[in-house]
Amino acid sequence: MGYFRENVEKAKGYEPGFQPKQTDVIKLNTNENPYPPSPNVMKVLAEITPERLRRYPDPLGNEFRRAAAEVNNVEPDYIMCCNGGDELLSMAFRAFCDQNRPVAYPVPTYSLYPVLATLQNCEAIEIPFDDEFNLPPRLVGTGAALTIVCNPNAPTGSFVGVEEITSLADELDGVLLVDEAYVDFAEENCARLVRDFDNVIILRSMSKGYSLAGIRFGYAIAKPELIAGLMKVKDSYNVDAIAIAVATAAIKDQQYFKENVEKVKTERQELTEQLRALNFEVSSSFANFVLAKSSYPASEIYDKLIQRNIYVRYFDLLGLGDKLRITVGTRQQNEKLISALKEILSE
Numbered sequence: 029m030g031y032f033r034e035n036v037e038k039a040k041g042y043e044p045g046f047q048p049k050q051t052d053v054i055k056l057n058t059n060e061n062p063y064p065p066s067p068n069v070m071k072v073l074a075e076i077t078p079e080r081l082r083r084y085p086d087p088l089g090n091e092f093r094r095a096a097a098e099v100n101n102v103e104p105d106y107i108m109c110c111n112g113g114d115e116l117l118s119m120a121f122r123a124f125c126d127q128n129r130p131v132a133y134p135v136p137t138y139s140l141y142p143v144l145a146t147l148q149n150c151e152a153i154e155i156p157f158d159d160e161f162n163l164p165p166r167l168v169g170t171g172a173a174l175t176i177v178c179n180p181n182a183p184t185g186s187f188v189g190v191e192e193i194t195s196l197a198d199e200l201d202g203v204l205l206v207d208e209a210y211v212d213f214a215e216e217n218c219a220r221l222v223r224d225f226d227n228v229i230i231l232r233s234m235s236k237g238y239s240l241a242g243i244r245f246g247y248a249i250a251k252p253e254l255i256a257g258l259m260k261v262k263d264s265y266n267v268d269a270i271a272i273a274v275a276t277a278a279i280k281d282q283q284y285f286k287e288n289v290e291k292v293k294t295e296r297q298e299l300t301e302q303l304r305a306l307n308f309e310v311s312s313s314f315a316n317f318v319l320a321k322s323s324y325p326a327s328e329i330y331d332k333l334i335q336r337n338i339y340v341r342y343f344d345l346l347g348l349g350d351k352l353r354i355t356v357g358t359r360q361q362n363e364k365l366i367s368a369l370k371e372i373l374s375e
């Protein structure tokens with residue numbers, strides 16, 4: 029017998045986007061925000077005292093819960109702090125899924141979901157989106173204990189309307205987790221559903237919209253009963269003192285946040301138009317990346333960009349083999365990408 033549980037033995041593990049060591053590269057492969065976090069974040073960091081480090085953090089991160097509650101128009105007991113949005117996904121699998129309690133989600137989507145399903149030893153019911161990335165009606169009636177809808181979806185950038193998600197929440201027997209890691213770049217969100225539905229969990233991340241991928245902070249919004257259940261599976265001190273302080277400073281600075289998001293949206297539009305001018309097919313994105321389809325082999329473009337120190341993401345997966353996922357960078361980064369693409373396509 030091997031050392032590992034059978035499903036751990038056969039799991040491949042999540043493959044994160046490449047993190048190059050050099051800093052002089054153009055990194056458009058993991059959907060980080062190209063702009064720095066709020067200046068208030070750096071002030072809070074500078075004020076961290078040894079005493080703060082010596083002591084355990086607040087196990088619930090109540091300072092952040094209050095700030096996030098205010099932004100989302102709920103009470104603090106509707107909020108749970110997580111060590112990145114990814115930790116919430118992991119908690120949800122542990123809380124709701126096992127051999128007899130499957131997970132369901134539309135595909136293509138975030139490639140972490142099947143990895144977590146394998147580790148939890150639960151069946152993953154994958155239901156394809158149609159060509160326009162509408163919510164598949166077959167998501168209702170799967171019998172899944174947990175249904176996940178990534179909205180805006182990765183890596184497509186597509187968005188399903190709040191009304192459709194509301195009907196889905198209404199029709200499902202199990203829990204609906206709406207992964208809103210990218211919702212800061214969309215026009216609306218599903219947070220208000222937690223008022224009416226006792227089976228809805230909203231996932232938020234501080235990594236993208238708030239430029240804090242490095243500190244690992246995300247949160248859940250859900251009815252207090254669901255939050256209380258999820259808390260049973262969390263580590264006792266799942267978010268550290270520095271992360272709580274930093275994330276709180278960031279979410280409180282809504283003015284900076286909104287300006288930052290507007291800049292990304294402006295550049296997203298510009299990048300989309302430039303790519304279309306190079307004959308890429310780019311559908312509208314509601315996230316901080318675009319998915320570009322090319323008639324020139326996408327994997328070759330990917331390799332040739334790396335030779336020029338430009339990193340984007342290529343997925344050798346069903347329906348994605350002819351596409352590149354490109355994070356929206358600064359104007360200057362996007363321009364360098366576009367001129368590199370012009371060179372590559374004319375070779």
Ligand SMILES: *Cc1c(COP(=O)(O)O)cnc(C)c1O
Binds near residue numbers: 112114138245
């Ligand atoms: C980035 C992301 C998350 C959460 O990321 P964290 O950095 O762990 O907060 C969750 N879902 C999707 C689809 C993402 O892209």
